[in-house]
Amino acid sequence: MSDSPASALPPAPLRRGGRRSGRKREDVLAHACVVIGERGADATRFADVSEVSGVPISTLQYYFGNREDLLMAAFRYAAKRDLDGVRAAVADLADPWERMQKACSFVVGFADEAAPYAWQLWVEAWRWAQRDPEWRAEVLADNAKWRALLAGTVADGVASGRFRADADPERVARQALAVVDGIGLPIVLEDPAVPPEMARELLIDVLARLLLP
């Protein structure tokens, strides 16, 4: 009933705290994210989530209400998880340049630190955000958080002299995020013309030109 979703993430660790139902809810959302990542949000039906999570359809509706509500809940869950993940990943890195690289690598799924289906979920969210105001607000808010994370790192580096003095943290954060989003594409499409190693190297190169003295 509650196997861990396909890869990586445990079946919702939150051992401590959490009312029983809260735990199950999270468990379902983790599964839902996998389904959305694999089939796309539009093609994600209650039946799919029910099957992978083992929770009956009507119970899903009892928990989340609408189909769209379920989707939104799953996206919120993933967004928070990704952000928490990247923060944890860079937490113990002292060097701003190291942190910048790590943070940018995270989402696109380089190496093992990646959140499963993170990029796919973002693409889904973007699509819905183009058409639904609620989704749009959600996505924009999250984008802001990512920019803040990067801008903060840039500011640190500038202050410490690790980065160029004329680097504007806000500007560079926007640019870095753009490159990250753009370089993720060939990776998820497994474009043979841009294998993951090359993609990472191209990404780091752009970041270096933007930041390093």
Add this chain to the structure above:
Amino acid sequence: MSDSPASALPPAPLRRGGRRSGRKREDVLAHACVVIGERGADATRFADVSEVSGVPISTLQYYFGNREDLLMAAFRYAAKRDLDGVRAAVADLADPWERMQKACSFVVGFADEAAPYAWQLWVEAWRWAQRDPEWRAEVLADNAKWRALLAGTVADGVASGRFRADADPERVARQALAVVDGIGLPIVLEDPAVPPEMARELLIDVLARLLLP
């Protein structure tokens, strides 16, 4: 029946003379692109395309077969149209740097030269390409064409001395395409944090760092 699709694009340029059915087919595809751009490919029903184009549902099926085939035909149509469009737009620009800027601005929809819904259609295509081999092949092939276009421009600029001598056309093309794809996101989401003018400026800035001496 053959009104121009909702916005911008003319009622289909069409060869000339035009074989009866060929003309109508293209007309339908232009309309379909609009619908896909507005509602998303998954949400695009025969009924929608029928309503917008004035062509009966069964006639659409007679023309294109499957719903998915219709979608694919529309995407192919748009991909070709965009590529033709950008080629035409840069054709009479002599300066490589001018051409680079123009080409990169084109897709994301800056100014008036943009193809309508071009970016939205690409996002749709990416999503399908992640899951369907046929779409994947199509998208990768088109990506390659874009890279070639940019790489050619870079090579010209290097040869003419307008660009830095150490700029590797292939590498820069990949990077430029990434930035273009990534900077398009806040634009279509109309992110107030990254208004179009700023986006353009940020994009040009990255290109400059990659290319200019």
Add this chain to the structure above:
Amino acid sequence: MSDSPASALPPAPLRRGGRRSGRKREDVLAHACVVIGERGADATRFADVSEVSGVPISTLQYYFGNREDLLMAAFRYAAKRDLDGVRAAVADLADPWERMQKACSFVVGFADEAAPYAWQLWVEAWRWAQRDPEWRAEVLADNAKWRALLAGTVADGVASGRFRADADPERVARQALAVVDGIGLPIVLEDPAVPPEMARELLIDVLARLLLP
């Protein structure tokens, strides 16, 4: 909603007590048999069964799945009902010759003991059995049961001396079944050249030649 189907058969005998859904399911099947008998299986639409039974189309699909599954369920229901019917009809007949006559008369619809549309349903089943392995298996299994029923009766008659000593139960069962199937045709077609009474008499005559001393 649960009127007895158009003709003859009671509003479903049903176990007794009856689990809610079981009762309704059987009720629907009885109605479906009538529709199939009247229109033919190929021409039997969900809409027809829905109209006759008063059960919404989507509920029919919820119960039975496919259209073909509904058809198959109806046939299984009818096959069992007919077999039960003929067994009950001959149960209290002591004389093998009486039993033989009764059993053979049953299916083709002589007199009042007939199961409604039994013969039509068999013809439908034969058609599908020619092309679908699942139907074929079902029909062959049922044919075997009928043969066994007849062969048992023949064996009884031979043992009791009522039938010719040299009558091979298995052989005669096959022959009797063939005559039964064949004589049913003019009856359902209402061939004026072979009115029911004549048909019965011709059938009994053949059986007599096969069995009586």
Add this chain to the structure above:
Amino acid sequence: MSDSPASALPPAPLRRGGRRSGRKREDVLAHACVVIGERGADATRFADVSEVSGVPISTLQYYFGNREDLLMAAFRYAAKRDLDGVRAAVADLADPWERMQKACSFVVGFADEAAPYAWQLWVEAWRWAQRDPEWRAEVLADNAKWRALLAGTVADGVASGRFRADADPERVARQALAVVDGIGLPIVLEDPAVPPEMARELLIDVLARLLLP
């Protein structure tokens, strides 16, 4: 375009006479019979007949009109062909008993003299005849011809003393036809319990009891 249908029958021999279109018409009908035999009349679409015959759909409609008209034409064609076939097959048999056996074996498809799909087409015709007056008239008329054929043979045998003197030609013809129709069933269903050889033997046995002294 006009390959011979799957088995046996030539692509309509009628070399001599026949206006061009008459020949093509017959050719189409022979193909249609094959389709009907293989898929069943209800499942026979214009597209199928068009494909096997190579004649465009609209031409089929031009020739035959309705779908049902095409079906009926095909059945008429087959019915005549079968009757002609059996007449030819027994024409040069002097012994009434030989003729009886031959005629009865013909339809059910024993040996090589069978008309392809003859039995299947009859079953189809029976089904339609149950519901459509026009088909019913057609089928009854043909049944009458078959009965006449058999009755004539019986009468010959009685007259010549080959058959029992008390055999009533009309009665026996009806009975024989019933056994033929009934014994055909396990054959077309390929019932392992009644292999063709056994079926023929059982059939002949019944005929013998009805006719031989």
Add this chain to the structure above:
DNA sequence: TATGAATGAGAGTTCATTCAT
């Protein structure tokens, strides 16, 4: 709180048929 039963809305698809050439 949680879940099975039931049902309406909507979509794709097939296919005969009509019309113009």
Add this chain to the structure above:
DNA sequence: GATGAATGAACTCTCATTCAT
């Protein structure tokens, strides 16, 4: 006489959702 283009009608099936327990 023959045929391709075009289209409406009908049907199956999927799926979210409501209701009762």
